[in-house]
Amino acid sequence: MSIVANPAETAELARGFGDPVFDAQRSFRALLDALARPGLQQHAGDGLAPPAGLMPASYAIALAMFDADTPVWLSPVLRITAVTESLRFHCGAPLTEDPGRAAFALVAAGDDPPLDGFAPGEDRYPDRSTTLIWQVPDLDRGAPIHLTGPGVNGSVTIQPSGLPSGFWNQWAANHARYPLGVDLVLVSVDALIGLPRSAAAHAGLEG
């Protein structure tokens, strides 16, 4: 069986995983480690050539986790053919305009959607919530933020840059709704940091 396609259209299409089974497993484990140990950097997407607009780690997460069961919301900068066609072709994921219906959201730096627009889950089903994959310029050069909570041994410091002003107030409101709330993965190139809703963030001084 061969897939016949118009070359002009396939030019837009980025390649998927070289080894779908094992690359998906490795990417998932990086994501699992990131959310189980908030604040510690993990790596995914090494060697991937993502479509324009996506970073290797966010593309790896998309290939590993998205499918027909997961409505995906794209921030405006990412609503370009290169991204939408790759996600449709490799993942078969439906794209949604409504952030409140999204299982996953891919966010480009600068688009800065408000966290409370996404699905926080329901009282009896807090798992029905959005996981945001948020791309930032880097994870080491921003103002220090201290995280505490499950998965953190005491406290851990992260320094992502490129998040909008007032972001950590939004995060505090998200955390305050626990067990409701969105989960966040900060991505920079092939590095990622997990911030599950259970993580409390404090700016400034330790503690």
Added chain:
Amino acid sequence: MTGADYNFAYLDEQTKRMIRRAILKAVAIPGYQVPFAAREMPLPYGWGTGGIQVTAAVIGPDDVLKVIDQGADDTTNAVSIRRFFRRMAGVATTEHTAEATIIQTRHRIPETPLAAGQILVYQVPIPEPLRWLEPRDTETRRMHALRDYGAMQVNLYEDIARHGAIAKSYDYPVLVNGHYIMSPSPIPKFDNPKMDRSPALQLFGAGRERRIYAVPPHTPVRSLDFDDYPFTVQRWDECCALCGATDSFLDEMIMDDRGSRLFICSDSDYCRGRQGAGEAAE
């Protein structure tokens, strides 16, 4: 049946993605039971179908798997699950707790302290700790949502009123991260303190009941009790007859029909390790 006829780790990729998404939500909401579409597995319910699906979704070719059943590596359930993954995933297996990256367990936590980076996968028969107090799932969900946990405390209090102590000795309910009450699966309450702030990631899979839940590393896990009736674990007057351990969970063995008995470690790897160390020292 050979492993080559199946996808890596038996499950198809879409099933793995579905289970993986459930695991991620479980990790983000410690102690909350995430529903998932459990698949039929090539072994009956009650033999670890939930744990196997969690392990299959997590495991990779670089992992080293250990499987225990009631602490032992050499019992039927442990042997067959270990063989299943050797065939279906081609992964290395071990009986040594410290060498394993993933440990699937039925009803025990190893005596050897777990380390950061290890994943403990529990096989869970009844994931809902409130099930014996309230049979309706709609109600137990409401109770969890409102943290309406008075009935559980009353249940423990009734034990004290009847027996003078909390009589529950296994599947002893815990409070995770100060929020959800969780069933630790039927591990002896002796093992409950090992869950508290463990550096390992703990994942729980219930196949028949279709639930996955998790305790991330370094998460507070408190066994329920009362100020005047604090939680305590089992103690034995005897030591292990094989290795002399006084700090491990002991199984009672009936030796003959005249009532003589022996106590030996339930954790076979821990016991063998101590026997080996003892012989080396002699």
